[in-house]
Amino acid sequence: MSAPLHELGFLEAADALAQKTVSSAELTAALLDRSEKLEPALNSLTWFDREAALAQARAADAARAAGDARPFLGVPIAIKDLLNVKGQPCTAGSNILKGYVAPYDATVIARLRAAGCVFVSRTNTDEFAMGGSTETSAYGPTRNPWDVARVPGGSSGGSAAAVAARLAPAALASDTGGSIRQPAAFCGVTGFKPTYGRVPRYGCTAFASSLDQVGPISRSVEDAAAVYQLIAGLDPRDSTTSPRPVEDVLPAVRAARDLKGLKLGLPKEYFVEGLDPEIEQLTRAAVDQCRALGAEIVDVELPHSRYGIACYYILAPAEASANLARYDGVRYGFRAEAGDLQEMYEQTRARGFGAEVKRRVILGTYVLSSGFHDAYYLRAQKVRTLIRGDFERAFARCDAILGPVTPTPAFRVGEKTSDPVQMYLGDVFTVNVNLAGICGLSVPCGFTAAGLPAGLHVVGPAFREDLALKIGAAYQHATEWHRKRPVDPQGGRP
Amino acid sequence: MSDYVPSIGLEVHVQLKTRTKMFCACPAHEEGTPNVAVCPVCLGLPGALPTMNREAIRKTVKVGLMIGSEISLRSTFDRKNYFYPDMPKNFQISQQAAPLCIGGSVEIEVGGQKKTIRVNHIHQEEDAAKITHLENSSEIDYNRASTPLMELVTEPDMSSPDEAIAFLTALKEMLVYAGISDCNLELGHVRCDVNSSVRPAGTDKLGVKCEIKNMNTFKGIHRALEYELERQMETLRAGGKLTQETRRWDDVAGVTLPMRSKEYAHDYRYFPEPDLPPVTLDAATVEAWRAELPELPAAKRARFIRDYGLPEYDAGVLTADPAIAGYFEATAQKSQNFKAVSNWVMGELLRALGEKGETIADAKIAPEALAALIALVDAKTINMPAAKEVFQILFDRGGEPAAIVKEKGLAQVSDTGAIDGFAEQAIAANEKVAAEFRGGKEAALMFLVGQVMKLSRGKANPQLAADALRRKLQG
């Protein structure tokens, strides 16, 4: 008997549909059945509509029967509940968007729609993508499929858990300070954050506009490359997208077998106190594997790395404080009834936002406020320049940088919720990539003794997605970590 | 002389005449039916992003070029944060750190005195939505949200309400001229924040500033300033102290009142708009835009006086509207008699347009036809009353003046025989008046000329009629 349908990856599903060994309706139904079965334990999805998804799948099947040969026609994909899909709710994991139905498609959604993809479900997220554990969602925490007592990481924990648990072949996610790569590492799947300006943000509910980037979470680098190619490229509706053409990286990614001729940098700043010994050991083993594949490993310095988190936790909340000002109960979403406008604002936002969002909005408002702007916000912008400079100098010495994605494996649900600073420190290896605006890939690189996944971080220069993906693909060709899957969790939530 | 000297500065917000909004492609200037020109961007929906309207930027840069600003070759947008339901994102995209145009000045003239008003900068921003306050609720129409605005900020160089109005008038004239804005005040195209202070005569340090927000008529601004300056001076004369504050003008009561606003209302928390890359301009683009600028009213006035020998008054009237000025020039090119062209345009043409509520673009009378009509008068082929009749026909349905004169039989009678006959008849019928003339009353002749004109049914050449009468009465 062949493998169950839900085991198909993104490209595998495309092949099976093209060969008509399976229909999109069958595949979609299998994923929805599985979602219904596993969701009580995982809570990785915020919404799905069986009839709507199946209608889309049947339409894809009919088109294929009529000769439509688009390569990804009918391939299901899950969408982070931050991206606007016309006619679907878009909650951003927040009560304040309760009742909002998106009247438009995000550009990445429009591109996937044009490719014929089926939007099978919406995945859970930390509220407005603010968090590293998917515990701040108004829809409750998502559980890690490898250990449901643990978090899947965040903010794209729903996407990572759903892909790891085989509820979808791939998912769209977003990454502001590590929100694709960290949950991918925690859940043993592949996550890719493209260069800032590579993928349109139009229709992606904004957290921190100068850092946000949409990207895929998938079960292989090849799949990530395929989804990336569908969504990348200049968008007239997102003025920050680059006009550089998107080259077809898929053939090179699929053909990647070794790392000969590549210099990969290892920053000494990434192997310091606070890094879990097991994670360190797994990362070093992965680096050795890359050396064995022919890469030259060189030492590089990223001297301002240690300032990344402080810099990030000034700039991101500052931008967020403005981005989230629009949630005021006037035009959409939740409104608290009140006698006058000011009270309506204050009550709507008091009741609509959760604690982490409030913390960050207050922090962001403070660092921009008169008298403190220069000491915090302006200084952080300057530190951002220093961090970008670090990477520019490092990339003069190497083609890409390797390191751990997270300092620890997935932690327990509730373990860090009362200590925001501890939670923020989990972003230590990922935030600098966002601050520098470059690309980063997380690929599974083994398991701790407790059976928890770890991720290898492949950081590429700006607009060298091809390089990061090829390195990841060669690594995956030589390893089996990305093929490991968790045992299906049983029953309801622990 | 007064014991206090006023200083007035203006922040002038002008809606630009573009087809689309500043940061989205919704139609701009959609009046009437509410919420029909809206999209995810101007409604501030989750995930929507702004895109820059190039035409708005071009127009703002052109204003800078007209007033001699330095054009920023790299300018950036900032977010200005404040909560109000007319602002869909609860921040306004504006420019603070690096506006498009820096510096510049506008010449004004009040009571024959010329003065230069310095401009601090001009920046680009977006308008707010329209909010209607009802008794127990407010209603919002987002059609206007994100309409392109330029904000021009002057230095506090004006020292009287008259100077403020002269500045606004000069600015408005310029903007209309260059097609930057229709500057329709009723439609709220121009709105001002008016800053004023007073200081003791003979001192240099500016006094405490009060800002009157959101004024939208020139008359209101004049009245508000008169009131406000007097209020400030009275307060100081009475030994009181002024506090820096924001006030509003109550047009009915004719007073300014302090606005009740929260303490933190002014902490706008500006920071760079991450969703918009910088605007970078090169010198060639700026020069190309400069080349598109029309001749400005002041320059045109000077040229009309110089080249056409017109009085200052005529030049002022003719250049107030670029279309009228163009019509004048087209006519003058076909005519020798520039002053007559000016008289006709300022008189009959503007009157006729006004009566019909039309603009010069609607007029059927071609500049060539008006020039030909003037030539007929100058050649004494027709007299003035006849010319006015011909003008009206030309205005109503166009055509060629000579043909109309012929068709209507309006040519002057210059046949001395016929005129002699009319003169004799007039004298015979008005012996008493004739006697008065002979007795030395020169004015009596005009009455008799009138009688000749009447007898000739308006066609007699009045000069010839007077000559004939004089000959017969004195001969």
Add this chain to the structure above:
Amino acid sequence: MAMKFSENADRMDARYVAGLARMALSDAEAAQLQGQLDDILAFIGELKQLDVSGVEATDVATEARNAWREDVPEAGLARDVALANAPLARHEQFAVPKVIE
């Protein structure tokens, strides 16, 4: 405008800043947030150790420039679609409780 901050100590008043951001806080919430924000501020305050004199601020994250649009209108949202999400719509407009200036 005078801020209710003490300029020498980086002690922020969480409730006051929440007011700037138009969020009401309960007493318990304000107390908890105050403690957490003090911790965070102490943490991000480490940037002050760094010498940033002469460093340009990164005010733009994108390499794109002049991403401008020609002045050609496009259809937006139909009014009923735009109003469908409104918590309260009246007279084809978005209605809000009265504004006390």
